[in-house]
Amino acid sequence: MDKLAVNGGRPVRETMLPYGRQYVDEGDIEAVREVMKSDFLTTGPAVKKAEEKLCEITGAKYGVAVCNGTTALHCACMAADISPGDEVIVTPLTFAASANCVLYCGGTPVFADIDSETWELSPQAVRDSITPRTKAVIAVDYTGQPCEYSSIAGICEENGLTLIEDASHAIGTRYKGRPAGSIADMTTFSFHPVKTVTSGEGGAVMTDSYETCDRLRLAAKHGITHNPKVTGTDDLWYYEQIELGNNYRLTDMQCALLMSQLEKLSLFARRRKQITEQYKTALEDIPEVILQREYEGSDTVRHIFVVRLDLSMLKAGRKQVFDALRAENIGVNVHYIPVYWFPYYSAMGYRRGICPNAEALYESIVTLPMFYSMTDGDVRDVIAAVKKVIYYYRTG
Numbered sequence: 001m002d003k004l005a006v007n008g009g010r011p012v013r014e015t016m017l018p019y020g021r022q023y024v025d026e027g028d029i030e031a032v033r034e035v036m037k038s039d040f041l042t043t044g045p046a047v048k049k050a051e052e053k054l055c056e057i058t059g060a061k062y063g064v065a066v067c068n069g070t071t072a073l074h075c076a077c078m079a080a081d082i083s084p085g086d087e088v089i090v091t092p093l094t095f096a097a098s099a100n101c102v103l104y105c106g107g108t109p110v111f112a113d114i115d116s117e118t119w120e121l122s123p124q125a126v127r128d129s130i131t132p133r134t135k136a137v138i139a140v141d142y143t144g145q146p147c148e149y150s151s152i153a154g155i156c157e158e159n160g161l162t163l164i165e166d167a168s169h170a171i172g173t174r175y176k177g178r179p180a181g182s183i184a185d186m187t188t189f190s191f192h193p194v195k196t197v198t199s200g201e202g203g204a205v206m207t208d209s210y211e212t213c214d215r216l217r218l219a220a221k222h223g224i225t226h227n228p229k230v231t232g233t234d235d236l237w238y239y240e241q242i243e244l245g246n247n248y249r250l251t252d253m254q255c256a257l258l259m260s261q262l263e264k265l266s267l268f269a270r271r272r273k274q275i276t277e278q279y280k281t282a283l284e285d286i287p288e289v290i291l292q293r294e295y296e297g298s299d300t301v302r303h304i305f306v307v308r309l310d311l312s313m314l315k316a317g318r319k320q321v322f323d324a325l326r327a328e329n330i331g332v333n334v335h336y337i338p339v340y341w342f343p344y345y346s347a348m349g350y351r352r353g354i355c356p357n358a359e360a361l362y363e364s365i366v367t368l369p370m371f372y373s374m375t376d377g378d379v380r381d382v383i384a385a386v387k388k389v390i391y392y393y394r395t396g
């Protein structure tokens with residue numbers, strides 16, 4: 001057996017393979033250059049074009065581009081009227097922003113556990129977490145795989161809750177034929193460089209409701225309206241601030257990049273699906289490696305590929321496996337530390353143990369590299385390194 005790099009052996013590859021990275025081509029650069037020579041660097045036509053393209057891709061009626069995925073979530077919570085005293089149900093297996101947005105509005109995040117096989121927010125846990133104060137549910141399409149929306153949307157409807165889908169991982173994903181963006185009351189995206197499409201920083205909120213779209217624009221644009229029906233005058237210079245909004249605008253440069261990237265979404269999606277299949281085929285027969293279960297009706301464009309280790313079958317813990325893979329020059333990562341484990345949350349009174357499935361999953365997962373421009377050779381390196389490390393540490 002080959003000596004592990006962590007023990008002084010030769011690594012599977014010579015250079016570090018990152019877990020994610022953007023793909024920017026000459027067309028993207030040219031699109032940004034064009035905008036830089038135009039009359040508008042912000043609030044111009046490129047913003048509207050990108051919003052329309054997002055509507056076309058997701059099937060949503062309205063889209064509001066904002067400066068990142070975090071502000072998209074903040075706007076969604078503002079549009080859902082989250083206020084002090086309101087509870088919002090959210091998965092702990094996510095980036096902190098999915099819960100922080102509730103706090104920005106003075107609301108209380110209530111963490112509901114994941115399903116231990118699909119790793120997505122459990123519909124039963126959502127049901128069990130509802131109280132008279134619950135106002136909304138933020139469901140995260142973890143890894144890009146959709147949540148079980150038939151159940152979750154039904155629960156929200158029965159209980160009068162707003163459903164917000166944090167689809168930061170899931171642009172291009174479909175659930176029972178419907179694209180992410182056309183399922184929940186509001187859907188948010190992130191266009192950070194590690195995500196499937198990027199505008200540097202960037203985000204958006206999608207909705208089918210005209211009223212909600214209005215609220216989102218107020219949240220993202222200082223709470224200011226120019227609408228004569230609201231202000232009662234058609235004086236051209238006149239506008240009113242009617243609530244406390246923010247400046248969360250996305251620039252025209254970024255929207256031009258976003259537009260150009262969105263035109264490549266089907267290309268990006270196809271490659272991510274290919275890599276997923278290559279990983280699945282190579283790893284599904286390794287008993288120490290457990291893969292995320294997909295249910296009927298999910299057609300997933302994956303942002304990350306996460307594997308769970310069956311630690312009972314290994315002589316090493318997750319940390320040792322992680323360090324060994326890094327030593328092989330595979331840029332593995334971990335998504336995510338349960339949000340309520342962070343000191344900021346524990347200081348508010350959240351205790352460990354409230355979501356046992358998410359905590360157990362966190363202790364045993366590793367994220368493998370995945371991005372559009374990964375070559376088949378890169379994929380083979382990852383698979384070779386996983387096998388090398390797992391075979392070395394297996395007990396059997």
Ligand SMILES: *Cc1c(COP(=O)(O)O)cnc(C)c1O
Pocket residue numbers: 068069070071094095097098140166168169190191192201202203
């Ligand atoms: C990336 C991400 C965000 C935040 O997006 P930013 O654009 O980085 O602000 C929110 N939720 C999830 C699940 C994410 O992966």
